Amino acid sequence: MTEAVFRETTAEPRTQAVPLSHLSLELGHLYMEDFEAGPEHLRRHFARVRPWAEAARAFAADRAGRRRARVSTCFLIDDYFTRFASPAEVVPMLLAEAERAGLTVDYLARESACAVSGKVPVAEAVAGRIVEEPPPGSYGHRPPAAQTGWLANGVRSPTARAPQAMRKAAVWEPPRETAARRHSVFLDVELWNETPDGERLWSCPFLAAVWQLARLGLLRHQGEPVLDPQPHTGAFPDEWDDLPPLVRLDPRADPFAAYRTCSVLPSRFLPVEHAVRVVLDRTDVDREALRQIAERSAGEGVPVPGPVADRVSYVFCEET
Amino acid sequence: MLVFAASDKGGTGRSVTSANLAYQRALTGDHVAYVDFDFGSPTAAAVFDVPSALRGTEERGLHSYLEGDVTEPASIDIWRHTEHPVLRARQNQSGRLVLYPGDAGGGEFATGEETLERCIDLLLRLNSEFDLVMVDLSAGRSYAVDLVLAATAHPQMRHVAYRWLVFHRWTRQHVIAAAGLVHKENGILRSGVDRGHDEETLQGNIRFVRAAVPDPESAMWAQGSPAQAAWMQSCNRALRRLASDQRIGDSVVLGTVPLEPILQWREQLITEEDVLATQIANKETLEALEEISRRLTDDAYWGLP
Amino acid sequence: MPAPGAQPETAAPRTVLACGEVRTCLLPAGQALDSRAAARLLRLRADERVLVSERPNLYGRSPDTLTGVDCPLPSANGARVRAVGTVAARAALTEGRVLQTSAYFTLPASGPDHRRPWGDYLVRPGLVEPLGKLPCDAVAAGLLDGGRHGDLDVGLIAGGLLTRLLRHPLLDQRPPLRSRPTRLRWVALTSPPGEAPALERFTLAEDELRTVRLRVPEDIPAADLAGLCDDLALHDWLLTTLVRVLDGIRLGPAAPGSWPRSAPDGGLPPLVRALRPAVDHLLHLWMPRARVSGELAPLWEALEERPGFSRQWLALVQRVRDQLTLHAIPPVHREVEPAP
Numbered sequence: 001m002t003e004a005v006f007r008e009t010t011a012e013p014r015t016q017a018v019p020l021s022h023l024s025l026e027l028g029h030l031y032m033e034d035f036e037a038g039p040e041h042l043r044r045h046f047a048r049v050r051p052w053a054e055a056a057r058a059f060a061a062d063r064a065g066r067r068r069a070r071v072s073t074c075f076l077i078d079d080y081f082t083r084f085a086s087p088a089e090v091v092p093m094l095l096a097e098a099e100r101a102g103l104t105v106d107y108l109a110r111e112s113a114c115a116v117s118g119k120v121p122v123a124e125a126v127a128g129r130i131v132e133e134p135p136p137g138s139y140g141h142r143p144p145a146a147q148t149g150w151l152a153n154g155v156r157s158p159t160a161r162a163p164q165a166m167r168k169a170a171v172w173e174p175p176r177e178t179a180a181r182r183h184s185v186f187l188d189v190e191l192w193n194e195t196p197d198g199e200r201l202w203s204c205p206f207l208a209a210v211w212q213l214a215r216l217g218l219l220r221h222q223g224e225p226v227l228d229p230q231p232h233t234g235a236f237p238d239e240w241d242d243l244p245p246l247v248r249l250d251p252r253a254d255p256f257a258a259y260r261t262c263s264v265l266p267s268r269f270l271p272v273e274h275a276v277r278v279v280l281d282r283t284d285v286d287r288e289a290l291r292q293i294a295e296r297s298a299g300e301g302v303p304v305p306g307p308v309a310d311r312v313s314y315v316f317c318e319e320t
Numbered sequence: 321m322l323v324f325a326a327s328d329k330g331g332t333g334r335s336v337t338s339a340n341l342a343y344q345r346a347l348t349g350d351h352v353a354y355v356d357f358d359f360g361s362p363t364a365a366a367v368f369d370v371p372s373a374l375r376g377t378e379e380r381g382l383h384s385y386l387e388g389d390v391t392e393p394a395s396i397d398i399w400r401h402t403e404h405p406v407l408r409a410r411q412n413q414s415g416r417l418v419l420y421p422g423d424a425g426g427g428e429f430a431t432g433e434e435t436l437e438r439c440i441d442l443l444l445r446l447n448s449e450f451d452l453v454m455v456d457l458s459a460g461r462s463y464a465v466d467l468v469l470a471a472t473a474h475p476q477m478r479h480v481a482y483r484w485l486v487f488h489r490w491t492r493q494h495v496i497a498a499a500g501l502v503h504k505e506n507g508i509l510r511s512g513v514d515r516g517h518d519e520e521t522l523q524g525n526i527r528f529v530r531a532a533v534p535d536p537e538s539a540m541w542a543q544g545s546p547a548q549a550a551w552m553q554s555c556n557r558a559l560r561r562l563a564s565d566q567r568i569g570d571s572v573v574l575g576t577v578p579l580e581p582i583l584q585w586r587e588q589l590i591t592e593e594d595v596l597a598t599q600i601a602n603k604e605t606l607e608a609l610e611e612i613s614r615r616l617t618d619d620a621y622w623g624l625p
Numbered sequence: 626m627p628a629p630g631a632q633p634e635t636a637a638p639r640t641v642l643a644c645g646e647v648r649t650c651l652l653p654a655g656q657a658l659d660s661r662a663a664a665r666l667l668r669l670r671a672d673e674r675v676l677v678s679e680r681p682n683l684y685g686r687s688p689d690t691l692t693g694v695d696c697p698l699p700s701a702n703g704a705r706v707r708a709v710g711t712v713a714a715r716a717a718l719t720e721g722r723v724l725q726t727s728a729y730f731t732l733p734a735s736g737p738d739h740r741r742p743w744g745d746y747l748v749r750p751g752l753v754e755p756l757g758k759l760p761c762d763a764v765a766a767g768l769l770d771g772g773r774h775g776d777l778d779v780g781l782i783a784g785g786l787l788t789r790l791l792r793h794p795l796l797d798q799r800p801p802l803r804s805r806p807t808r809l810r811w812v813a814l815t816s817p818p819g820e821a822p823a824l825e826r827f828t829l830a831e832d833e834l835r836t837v838r839l840r841v842p843e844d845i846p847a848a849d850l851a852g853l854c855d856d857l858a859l860h861d862w863l864l865t866t867l868v869r870v871l872d873g874i875r876l877g878p879a880a881p882g883s884w885p886r887s888a889p890d891g892g893l894p895p896l897v898r899a900l901r902p903a904v905d906h907l908l909h910l911w912m913p914r915a916r917v918s919g920e921l922a923p924l925w926e927a928l929e930e931r932p933g934f935s936r937q938w939l940a941l942v943q944r945v946r947d948q949l950t951l952h953a954i955p956p957v958h959r960e961v962e963p964a965p
Contacts, residue, residue, distance in 0.1 A: 011678035125672030133743040134693030140781040165427035222674045281744040307744025391781045448653045448800045479799045
């Protein structure tokens with residue numbers, strides 16, 4: 001077929017590619033409590049993480065075969081749910097303790113960037129891509145009342161609806177996980193709630209799912225990459241808002257986004273990450289981004305699994 | 321335009337009269353939907369003579385739609401499915417006449433936020449498809465009345481024209497009850513204002529239809545004694561005074577349907593055939609129905625310039 | 626062996642059947658939407674661009690959204706084949722005036738015996754997989770006829786999207802004319818290699834339902850087929866609607882006192898009042914094949930030959946114009962009333 005003569009750019013959507021590592025390795029999340037517990041707490045955290053981080057690197061190197069494995073490390077700081085101290089206070093201490101444990105942090109991200117990055121409403125966009133898993137019997141009718149702001153891995157227990165006059169009310173039924181094998185592990189995830197002034201407050205698991213998508217290089221806004229790493233220059237600012245959403249601390253670091261992710265986290269994050277999987281398994285990510293990554297990873301001989309959630313792995317370690 | 325047919329009591333002839341009005345409008349070329357929101361007793365199909373077309377719609381009617389069990393409510397093209405011989409020979413140039421039935425065996429149900437949203441979806445859709453949407457509401461202070469009051473108060477319905485017809489019989493009890501349904505505690509006006517309606521606008525959109533009104537002059541009573549005639553005249557005067565005191569006097573009456581023997585026996589559509597050929601119905605009844613159906617959209621009867 | 630889903634395109638099973646349904650209706654708004662407003666209406670996803678095109682006519686199309694399904698497929702011979710996957714749906718607005726929602730999916734010849742994890746389906750958007758082997762012809766016929774309650778109903782997905790869009794705050798719910806939405810249901814079977822795509826049948830079924838059967842080479846994307854069917858549905862709707870507008874007018878002597886009529890709408894006679902919205906909002910929309918892919922565009926020829934879609938349209942347009950011309954002449958100068 002011959003190439004068309006006439007073109008309209010607004011009629012031809014385009015998706016930009018992002019550079020990719022083999023593995024994005026997360027060294028931890030920092031919450032206010034962790035900061036308040038002092039540098040010793042962080043020191044113990046990094047000491048526990050280190051052997052697992054090394055194991056993850058070794059695994060990535062093994063998978064990459066004869067090529068050099070590109071691995072980048074990252075660390076997430078909560079500035080969304082609570083604002084504490086300042087980057088000038090927190091970041092140098094954090095980096096010093098990581099270094100003491102023999103770890104380097106390549107990228108530093110602010111959790112609020114998973115909600116809104118610059119002017120891009122990232123979390124809202126991801127929420128708009130959720131496709132609920134159909135329980136058997138879903139034939140295209142309107143799904144049973146989506147519980148606004150909630151996402152389940154199955155069918156909820158029916159709520160007692162007042163029956164029509166002179167009809168019987170339904171009896172109780174248990175909830176059911178759609179992919180259950182014989183027995184259910186039913187999970188209902190709160191994605192957001194609303195503050196009294198009507199603003200949407202995104203939940204920690206939902207932002208963590210957005211964070212995973214960012215690390216997997218699957219977020220786009222109208223075709224443009226979201227969470228573009230900014231180089232670090234000079235001292236760290238006194239206000240969180242003055243710190244770029246994603247900072248590249250080491251100019252020679254491998255790309256932030258990667259084919260796969262591994263997060264080393266204290267075990268108390270287990271329920272959060274279960275919820276993250278529920279979200280990832282039901283998110284219809286940018287198809288062009290998905291295709292680009294599938295092609296490139298296959299080209300490098302390290303094909304990614306199809307389902308996005310299967311590109312994510314964890315090490316849950318002891319509490320510090 | 322949406323027209324809501326309400327009544328305080330059963331037995332006012334609300335359903336049969338509103339069905340006849342829908343039929344009359346369709347004859348004039350309007351596309352008309354007849355929506356059965358008489359949730360406690362969904363029987364409109366009988367008036368239109370479409371019993372067999374109802375088969376298969378038992379679980380897909382308006383009850384199922386509003387409760388979210390089906391996405392699209394069943395509908396029945398009256399001209400095509402009616403068993404009424406006159407109706408089946410659809411008059412040339414008449415508009416569509418479509419019945420949206422309730423579930424057979426459906427009952428009253430409590431309405432919630434989602435029911436309201438589905439109701440708005442339905443009314444918006446019908447409004448863009450039909451010239452006239454006649455909604456027959458359960459009698460009294462019902463969920464149905466509440467539902468459409470809330471729906472029409474919704475910001476997205478602000479440009480959708482609606483009018484209310486309140487049907488009542490011509491007796492003391494019925495006059496008082498009809499006035500109460502509109503003006504008293506938990507009546508249409510108060511509830512409407514609670515749901516965001518402007519009281520004056522809402523009131524301006526309500527008219528009354530007096531149904532099954534015996535005409536003292538009618539030949540039907542000609543055999544009566546002079547004493548009976550005098551008594552009826554005085555009753556009639558007293559009722560008009562009462563109606564006026566109850567704020568449902570002549571100025572807010574859209575029309576009067578005379579007492580029609582065949583409607584006392586059987587709820588049905590009154591056709592020209594019934595008046596001219598078989599002469600089982602009174603000419604006055606048909607004329608009254610034609611006139612009220614015309615006035616539905618005649619702004620002069622709705623206090624508009 | 627490569628990991629599953631390593632190359633979604635090549636690893637995706639061969640499809641043998643594509644199917645969809647298009648809903649077409651007049652946008653319930655007093656004024657047509659301009660391209661910016663159209664883009665706002667069609668922004669089904671905050672992060673994905675709305676396709677906006679201004680040549681050869683103003684057209685906007687939303688990104689695809691997905692709906693999960695797990696249910697039996699309709700089939701003509703009563704076979705109950707369960708299928709799981711996602712149906713794609715999108716909306717389009719032509720000249721800011723005609724709104725369409727279109728849902729479609731493809732079916733492979735066979736699938737696994739058990740339902741897979743949901744993430745597997747999600748990375749193959751618009752594919753519905755049978756559990757086991759697909760009785761292709763029976764399902765194709767079943768899809769066109771519409772199945773039993775509980776069978777896959779792609780029309781409900783298109784309808785659900787339409788309902789959602791019709792509630793958009795941009796719409797003032799003041800349509801310039803009353804019109805009925807139409808449904809066009811289509812299936813495409815695969816043709817033997819080397820054969821040209823063909824439109825095998827276009828049926829006007831009940832009042833609002835049209836069915837289309839296509840036979841096309843396997844490599845034509847389902848989105849292109851949906852694009853062709855959107856185009857057929859749009860033009861069929863235009864014909865249907867204009868026929869009804871003309872059906873509704875009463876010719877011949879008007880009722881006494883109807884000329885001149887002092888009405889709030891500027892005293893237009895009823896015939897002009899009935900035809901005017903068609904002139905304002907419909908007559909300029911006819912443009913077959915405007916957005917049909919090159920390989921599929923020739924399929925229009927069958928309909929132009931018989932019954933002659935464009936021929937009927939031109940005749941209707943001519944009739945509208947003739948009526949308006951006649952009515953532009955004040956009655957005193959008319960010897961006879963205009964008649965059909």
